[in-house]
Amino acid sequence: xxxxxxxxxxxxxxxxxxxxIPEMLHPNIEELKTSYKKIIKSPSFQEELQQLxxxxxxxxxxxxxxxxxxxxxxxxIYLKREDLCHTxxxxxxxxxxxxxxxxxxxxxxxxxxTGAGQHGVATxxxxxxxxxxxxxxxxxxxxxxxxxxxxRMKMLGATIVPVVSGSKTxxxxxxxxxxxxxxxxTDTHYIIGSVVGPHPYPDMVCQFQAIISKExxxxxxxxxxxxIACIGGGSNAIGAFYHYLKNxxxxxxxxxxxxxxxxxxxxxxxxxxxxxxxxxxxxTKILQTQDGQVIEPHSISAGxxxxxxxxxxxxxxxxxxxxxxxxxxxxxxxxxxxLSKMEGIIPALESAHAIAYLExxxxxxxxxxxxxxSGRGDKDLEVLTKTLNHDD
Amino acid sequence: MTINELFAKPKRQLLNIYFTAGYPEKESxxxxxxxxxxxxxxxxxxxxxxxxxxxxxPTIQNSNSIALxxxxxxxxxxxxxxxxxxxxxxxxxxxxxxxxQYGVEKFCKKCKENKISGIILPDLPLDIYKQHYQSLFExxxxxxxxxxxxxxxxxxxRLIDKNSTSFIYAVSTSSTTGSNTGIQGAQNYLQRxxxxxxxxxxxxxxxxxxxxxxxxxCRYATGGIIGSAFIKYIANSREISLDTQTFIQSILPKK
Ligand SMILES: Cc1ncc(COP(=O)(O)O)c(C=O)c1O
Numbered sequence: 001x002x003x004x005x006x007x008x009x010x011x012x013x014x015x016x017x018x019x020x021i022p023e024m025l026h027p028n029i030e031e032l033k034t035s036y037k038k039i040i041k042s043p044s045f046q047e048e049l050q051q052l053x054x055x056x057x058x059x060x061x062x063x064x065x066x067x068x069x070x071x072x073x074x075x076x077i078y079l080k081r082e083d084l085c086h087t088x089x090x091x092x093x094x095x096x097x098x099x100x101x102x103x104x105x106x107x108x109x110x111x112x113x114t115g116a117g118q119h120g121v122a123t124x125x126x127x128x129x130x131x132x133x134x135x136x137x138x139x140x141x142x143x144x145x146x147x148x149x150x151x152r153m154k155m156l157g158a159t160i161v162p163v164v165s166g167s168k169t170x171x172x173x174x175x176x177x178x179x180x181x182x183x184x185x186t187d188t189h190y191i192i193g194s195v196v197g198p199h200p201y202p203d204m205v206c207q208f209q210a211i212i213s214k215e216x217x218x219x220x221x222x223x224x225x226x227x228i229a230c231i232g233g234g235s236n237a238i239g240a241f242y243h244y245l246k247n248x249x250x251x252x253x254x255x256x257x258x259x260x261x262x263x264x265x266x267x268x269x270x271x272x273x274x275x276x277x278x279x280x281x282x283x284t285k286i287l288q289t290q291d292g293q294v295i296e297p298h299s300i301s302a303g304x305x306x307x308x309x310x311x312x313x314x315x316x317x318x319x320x321x322x323x324x325x326x327x328x329x330x331x332x333x334x335x336x337x338x339l340s341k342m343e344g345i346i347p348a349l350e351s352a353h354a355i356a357y358l359e360x361x362x363x364x365x366x367x368x369x370x371x372x373x374s375g376r377g378d379k380d381l382e383v384l385t386k387t388l389n390h391d392d
Numbered sequence: 393m394t395i396n397e398l399f400a401k402p403k404r405q406l407l408n409i410y411f412t413a414g415y416p417e418k419e420s421x422x423x424x425x426x427x428x429x430x431x432x433x434x435x436x437x438x439x440x441x442x443x444x445x446x447x448x449x450p451t452i453q454n455s456n457s458i459a460l461x462x463x464x465x466x467x468x469x470x471x472x473x474x475x476x477x478x479x480x481x482x483x484x485x486x487x488x489x490x491x492x493q494y495g496v497e498k499f500c501k502k503c504k505e506n507k508i509s510g511i512i513l514p515d516l517p518l519d520i521y522k523q524h525y526q527s528l529f530e531x532x533x534x535x536x537x538x539x540x541x542x543x544x545x546x547x548x549x550r551l552i553d554k555n556s557t558s559f560i561y562a563v564s565t566s567s568t569t570g571s572n573t574g575i576q577g578a579q580n581y582l583q584r585x586x587x588x589x590x591x592x593x594x595x596x597x598x599x600x601x602x603x604x605x606x607x608x609x610c611r612y613a614t615g616g617i618i619g620s621a622f623i624k625y626i627a628n629s630r631e632i633s634l635d636t637q638t639f640i641q642s643i644l645p646k647k
Contacts, residue, residue, distance in 0.1 A: 292492065
C-alpha cells in the first residue's frame with residue numbers, strides 16, 4: 001500500500017524520516033534497507049511468521065465488545081485485545097518479525113532498548129525461542145518502576161544493561177543501544193521497539209504492527225467511526241491505524257502522554273510541544289530547547305516517556321490525517337482503575353491513556369469506537385495499587 | 393591559517409586535538425586555544441556539546457554534559473572564538489541537530505567569520521548533505537569532513553574521496569569514541585586505505601592515546617587526531633595551559 005501517508009523511496013514521510021546515521025552504521029542500515037522488503041515478502045518468511053503469530057502469540061487477538069463500558073458512555077466501544085498477546089503487549093508482533101529478519105541476515109546477537117520493559121520482554125522471548133544472544137538496554141529509572149519486566153527478561157536469559165545517562169529512561173536506553181550497534185557492527189542486529197529510528201526501521205516496524213488493523217478489518221461488522229491508540233514512539237497506534245489511513249471516514253486519534261500537564265513542561269507530549277529536529281537518527285518532531293538540546297520528558301508511563309515520535313506520525317500530524325491529543329498521568333491512572341472495575345481488564349498505563357480519552361469525547365449512540373488496548377497492566381501493579389490505596 | 397593551507401604545506405605528522413567547548417569550565421576554550429597552538433599542535437577540532445552524542449563513548453559524553461551544565465551554547469562558542477582570535481587552523485565537530493536548530497546558513501556564516509574551515513557532523517549523511525546543504529557550505533568556504541571506518545566499502549571510500557574538499561577522517565576502529573581496542577589492530581585497514589592513493593589527505597582518529605599510537609597513525613596518514621585521551625587528561629585540571637603543554641609534549645616527538 002503506497003500512498004501519501006507512507007514512506008517514499010528516499011525513506012521520508014514528507015519532510016520527516018530519513019537515516020541520519022553516523023558512517024559507522026552505514027553498512028548495517030544499507031543492508032537492511034536493500035533487503036527488508038524482499039525478506040518480508042518472501043513466502044518462507046511469511047509462512048514462518050504467520051505460524052508463530054498464530055500458535056505462539058495467539059493471534060488473531062480478539063476484538064472485544066466492551067458492553068459495560070459501552071453502556072456507561074452510551075455508544076459502542078470495542079477493545080482490540082493486544083494485551084492478550086503472548087508476553088502481554090503488541091511489542092511481540094514486531095520482535096518476532098525482526099528476529100526472523102535478523103536470522104535471514106545471519107546475525108548472531110540481538111540488542112534492544114526498552115522503556116516499559118514490554119519490548120525488552122518481547123525481544124528476550126523471541127531470542128529465547130530462537131536460541132540467540134540478547135542484550136537489552138534499559139534506563140535505571142525504568143528498571144525500578146517496571147521491575148516485574150526486569151525479572152521476566154532475566155528469566156528469559158537476556159542480559160540487561162542499566163543505563164544511567166540523561167534521564168535514565170527510554171531515550172537514553174535507545175542512545176546506548178545505538179552505541180552498542182556502532183561497536184558491534186557485523187554480528188549484531190538491533191531490534192528497535194517502535195516506529196522510530198533511521199529508515200527503514202519506521203516502515204519495517206509498521207509492517208509488522210499493521211496486522212492489528214488488518215485483523216480489525218476482518219473482525220468488525222460495521223465500519224468504525226473512531227480508532228484510538230496511545231503513542232510512545234507510535235507503533236501500536238500505526239498498527240491500529242494502518243489499514244484505515246486511506247479511509248477518511250474513520251477518525252484516527254493518537255493519544256500522547258501529557259505527564260503532569262502540557263503547561264507544566266513535565267510532559268512527553270511531543271506533537272503538542274515539539275519542533276522539527278533529529279533524534280535517534282531520524283527527522284521528526286522532538287522536545288528540544290531553542291539550542292537544539294533534547295529535553296528530558298516526563299510521563300508516569302515508561303513506555304510513553306519519550307521526547308520524540310515516529311516520523312510517520314509527524315507527517316500524519318502535518319497532513320491532519322490523525323488527530324493527536326494528550327492525557328495526563330492522573331487521567332491515565334483513573335482510566336486504568338476504571339477499566340479494571342468496569343470490564344475486569346487491568347490495562348498497561350500506556351494503554352490507559354487511550355482509554356482515558358473516552359472522557360474527553362462527545363460520544364454519540366451511533367459512534368462505533370475501537371480502542372487499541374496495547375498491553376496488560378501486570379507490570380504497573382505497584383504504581384496502580386499505590387493510587388488505589390491513596391483513593392481509599 | 394585554514395586547514396587546506398595547512399595540508400598544502402610539506403609538513404607531515406600533523407597533530408589534531410579535539411576538545412569540547414565549555415569543558416571543563418565554560419570559558420576553558422580561551423585558554424586551550426593559545427596553549428594548544430603554543431605546544432605545537434597543528435589544528436584543533438572544537439566539539440559542540442550536545443545532549444545526545446550518539447557516536448561518542450563515556451568520556452566525551454561526560455564532557456558534553458558538563459559543558460552543557462556550564463551553560464555553553466553555540467552562540468557563546470562563536471563569541472569566545474571571536475574574542476580569542478586564535479590563528480591555529482580550526483574545524484568544528486558536532487551533531488546535525490545543533491546546526492539545524494541554529495540555522496544552517498547562520499552557522500556557515502558564523503564559521504566563516506570565525507575562520508572555521510571545516511565541520512564534522514557524523515550524523516549528516518552524504519546524500520542529504522549533497523541534496524540540501526552542499527551549495528550553502530561551499531558558498532561560505534566550509535568543508536564538510538566525512539568519516540570512513542574499517543567497514544566502509546572501497547566503492548564508498550572512493551565516493552567520499554570524490555566529494556571531500558579537505559581531509560578524510562579515518563576512524564581506526566568500528567566503535568564509538570574512546571574505546572579501548574588499541575590502534576595497532578587497525579594495521580591492515582590503514583594499509584588498505586593508504587594503498588588506495590586517495591586525492592584527499594587522511595587523518596586517523598579514535599583510539600590514539602600515546603605518542604606511540606600517534607607515530608603509528610602517522611605511518612599511514614598525514615596525521616592523527618586525539619580526543620578522549622586529552623579530555624581525560626584535562627578533566628580535573630587546575631592549570632589548564634600547563635597541563636595542555638605537558639600532555640602535548642608527551643605526544644609530539646622531541647625536537
Ligand atoms: C503496552 C504498551 N503500549 C504502548 C507502548 C508505547 O509504544 P508504541 O507507541 O510504540 O506503541 C508501550 C511501550 O513500551 C507499551 O509497553
